[in-house]
Amino acid sequence: MVDLSTTYLGLQLAHPIVPSAGPLTSRLDRIKRLEDAGAPAVVLVSLFEEQIEHESLLLDHYLSYGAETYAEALSYFPDLGSYNLGPEEYLKLIQRAKAETSIPIIASLNGVSSGGWTEYARQIEQAGADALELNIYYVAADIHVTGAEVEQRYIDVLKQVRQVVSIPLAVKVGPFFSAMANMAKRLVEAGANGLVLFNRFYQPDFDIEALEVVPHLVLSTSDELRLPLRWIAILYGRVKAALALSTGVHTHEDVIKGIMAGASVTMLTSELLRHGPGRISQLVRDLSEWMEQHEYGAVAQMRGCLSQRSVANPDAFERANYAKVLQSWRAEPSALAPKS
């Protein structure tokens, strides 16, 4: 039997295939199904401060709209007393998941205000989460804001949260930094126990018939694995933090690549949305078989074997990589033939 166990954010996990934050981790019954299918831990769906604020303002707007205007209809809705507009539902989900499952529960938070980040993080810790993933998302669309300022915001948020909670913290970021490696180092120095690479953002699409910008959600493919793979491989052993590979994990080969790059865990959502929670057990079986076939005794043995510091040609992950791809392409002879 191969040893599939791994450690992530100080949590002992049975294997390295972890459901990431998404619809499948938004409800207790689904979390239980994931546990039943063998998930070693789950990252809960993100608590979005912006959404809480939006829901709150929206409710206020519509409960007030048209009220106290016309004598026969001084309001249009009954007063329901209280509304679950704060993080209560989310905190309840943490509590119930902790109470009714036996796997580690990693919460996820996306804040807006500094007060929101710290307050919600504190409440999440109190609710019993084993660890917290900070889902920091900032589209730097303001032409007056520099890269340095953007980076500093990430660091500030992390530091503030670090000050108020003691559970392990992971930071999930996108790849859009000028100096990803340095950024990773700074995040770890600021208190991150883990880095989750990378956040996968929804990109807007165009409807060219209606001339409209439309939200478009596309599930990931294995092709998308390569970007996080490269950065995990570069960072492995260079930063004192557990690395989680997120995005593009669909097959046991993807899992293996992630571990070989240096990931403590690989995270997936799209694959589970396509095939259901049962896919986890299949992946675990496939991983196990592959390792047996290739005579790996433990995940730990495999981890980082293809990281930048472990490979024979470390520059393959840097500029040379580009050159190699170019050179690997062979033009058809006719295309190169001199014109007559």
Added chain:
Amino acid sequence: MPGEFVTIDGNEAAAYVAYKTSEVIAIYPITPSSPMAELCDQWSTQRMCNLWGSVPLVQEMQSEGGAAGAIHGALQSGALATTFTSSQGLLLMIPNMFKIAGELTSTVFHIAARSIATHALSIFGDHSDVMAARATGWAMLFAGSVQEVMDFALIAFASTLEARVPFLHVFDGFRTSHEIQKISQLSDDDMRALIDEELIHAHRRRALSPDRPFIRGTAQNPDTFFQHREAANPFYLATPTIVQNVMDRFAQQVGRQYHLFDYVGASDAERVIISMGSSTETVEETVNWLNAHGERVGAIKVRLYRPFSAHHLVAALPKTVERIAVLDRCKEPGSAGEPLYLDVVAALNEQWEGKLPRVIGGRYGLSSKEFTPAMVKAIFDELAKPQPKNHFTVGIHDDVTFTSLDYDPSFDIEPRDVVRAVFWGLGSDGTVGANKNSIKIIGEETSNYAQGYFVYDSKKSGARTVSHLRFGPRPIRSPYLISKATFIGVHQFGFLERYDVLEQAEPGAVVLLNSPYGPDEVWEHLPKPVQEHIVNKHLQLYVIDAYKVAAATGMGNRINTVMQTCFFAISGVLPREEAIAKIKEAIRKTYGKRGEAVVRKNFEAVDATLAHLYRVEIPQDAPINGMPLPPVVPPEAPEFVQKVTAMMIAGKGDLLPVSAFPPDGTYPSGTTQWEKRNIAQEVPVWEPDLCIQCGKCVMACPHAVIRAKVYEPGLLANAPEGFKSADARWKELHGLKYTLQVSVEDCTGCALCVEVCPAKDKSQAGRKAINMAPQLPLRAKEIANWAFFERLPEYPNFNHLAFNNVKNVQLLEPLFEFSGACAGCGETPYLSLLTRLFGDRIYVANATGCSSIYGGNLPTTPWSFNREGRGPAWSNSLFEDNAEFGFGMRLTLDALAEKARNLLRALSSLIGRPLCEAILNADQSTEAGVHAQRERVAELKARLQTMEMPEARQLLEIADTLVRKSVWIIGGDGWAYDIGYGGLDHVLASGRNVKLLVLDTEVYSNTGGQSSKATPLGAVAKFAAGGKHQRKKDLGLMAMAYGHVYVAQVAMGANDAQTIKAFLEAESYDGPALIIAYSHCIAHGIDMAKGFQQQKLAVESGYWPLYRYDPRLAREGKNPFQLDSGAPKVPFKEYAYNETRYRMLAQTDPELAEALMRQAQEAVNARWKQYAALAGKGA
């Protein structure tokens, strides 16, 4: 001992006791009693217990008649049961009330007394309704203030248990039901102390039970009925003493002593006023003032009106009384006098010893007409005259039958130590809500007493609100509007040129103005009358740009918090710092449950306010250089509009004398055009180069402010500069010009037009063929453009274009325009369409509800007429009888048309056979056919004019019935699904040619969103606060079951072509037709600009399938059912969770919401399967 102080309105005071003392509550919404039912439903949903530890069952019924029936049944089976109602609702309860009283059953109904509809409907307060119920045998206890409402609710309950006579607990609609007062709340112990549990056991023992069977409700014969009826006499004889005993026990318990007839004033008064309800407060206040100023007058406050105890009345009057004025808040035309007057006269005749006082009767306060100390003084003055006027009126100027008493409006008795504040706001700016908070702050956080009363507009968009707030060291007993204000808040700068907002300011008063102009520049922007008020009365003026502060703090248009902070800062009611702390506490209390973000936003507004508040220094010699006020209506408006309508528009309707009015309630059509409200901040602007002339914006515009015309290019010669036009894009109209014109002064700025516009700029997709832009810079130019556009010819509806598609229909003139409906209303586009298609030949029977209010609430009506003078003949009868009302119109038309045809045949030799034959055999199936018939009938009438014989005269009078007319019976779902369903069903069953249009908003929109049987599964509504657990009634399917009814379900936002088709088919069908029209509504909690998109989603989700059922197809052997929309393609949830009515359940009870959402999806799937099978499409 005084209980805990609370600051609540009369409805809440009544509901509080009613709920605590009930086990079964049957409810139905009607203004102004609805809040009592809403509160009980809400408390029941929150599992609040009654005095005995159980949660009352609160059940909505289909009508007040239904509520009374349910209560009758509940009482007969032993429950403590109650209901609430007003006006027509009480009338519908009367049959059951006779039974309940006849069976000596203990119960209390709580009545917010309101006018009965006569020459017009009115939602406001008087005693017409309860007086119409005085023959039922119910006791009637009248409360005059919010405190008395709470007290009398309990006294009535304790009394009815002992007396066994049922009680109406009556208080004045709006004036008391909606007045907020700081009162002492009865505790549970107070209630328990007054209620004898043994009497409740006795009530139970009298109930029906199969365990000890008996029957009640027999039918009797002449041999026994009469004497049996007399058997109840002892109970009525005993009731007054029982009530007085309860009042005495109440006094021992809580310290407030009441009597059946409370006398106040001088013990040796010679002149006394007798009245009931809130007027007693005004009379007492005035009596005290007059006596303090040397008079010797008094007043009787009638508490127990039925059973009327002559003995107690006479005992209460001072023996010195020589003159009595009895005031009735109702009118009984043709009577010897109004009811209370007659009762007093009879009582004195029977019981008075010695020389009878002279008694005069008078009417006051109908429909919440103001009743002031000045009027009370006028009555006492009248009593002092040698020959006082009997059967007088007060508060109006009767220049027809000269009943009215003169009074001096400047007579003022308000104590100087009472802060009197008046706030002018818009419904949408949150002024009223903030003032309600201020009252709570002052009432509950200080030792001051507080009173608030709010006057609303009858418009649902751009509505004006005027708040009247009093604060003072003693309980406030002034149930009338403030006429001398110490503080005036003007929350809208635009009001300065429309209303005399500073008229009520007393000298030295503080004025707070929301002004876009700062302290240094505001003066020159003030209209002249405003400057005069400020200088002449030495007013202190403060300004703040509240919209700027609100926008900067994320409050949008809601300036409530900003203005409230200013009020506290400058009024000095509380120390500034303390006031700000209290405002924040109140914000947290009010908005905290809506989330921290809302609280934070309001806090930021509070904190940002004071830095922007400025005192305006006004020198004594400030120049009076402002502009005079513009005329209320333009000079070209008709005389009636100038003289009568304009007064109402200006808020001066109180000054109109009796002679101004048509005595039978007839009003001219098409008057909204004269009421230019200019309420839109932004209006649509047309881009001719992008426009594809599809007409969708014209169809969608809820207020018919976007119009399209085609015309000869030559007509542009006199067009104003900048008047836009494009070549008409019709094959048939080649060479003509096309213009899309917006009436910017009538627009509400809803932006529905922009949302439906499909044409986008190819280089800049955000720009459409119609876009919103600020109104003010456009106004002057567009007024000129609109005036020119109006003069362009209308496209005739009988021309060669086929008016069966949106593009062509846009060219037809709407005869329903500029209504006061909500901005973005989902109902009115259907009415606009209806009048474009058939408006010049329709009768409209309009059920009471939103559509009757925006259709027929004065001052103006949107139902209009064309250049030939033809337009919809509109009327509203009641809520419950609308199908029958319209049906009666059809019967008349059919009867008179038949008579006309018979006369035509009889007179044909004299009139001319060819013309008569042509008329009798006319094909009127098309508008061209109708037009031709109209010309024939015009010729017929011309010939008849020359004929002397009576038959010719008869035919002349009814000849127009020979032109095809169409009867449209229109109303909302409350009417069609609930209260009017019986009539609707009968009319459909009759087979007659009537058209029923149901504007289905899926709630009682007009009364504030109560659940109806059209409310969908899973939605929250008032009376379904825990979410509706049942499916919506499938009214269409029920109508189809008859086989002979044309039925269509439409949603204009989803498929406007199908809507037009359905209207045309329904109208052309010679039989009953029912159209159920999806009408998005403010009560759904949606962005109204996206109403049509939401309609589309409703259809795409399969929730609202579009279909037409045409019995004519069945006759041709075809499937009569045509499904016009496709299979569901988006989940129901995706549609539903765009709406607050669904979302708020998910925010309060997510698990229940999810379960209901699942059931709703199943219902959608099942219905689709059923419809697909009906359409022969398979599931």
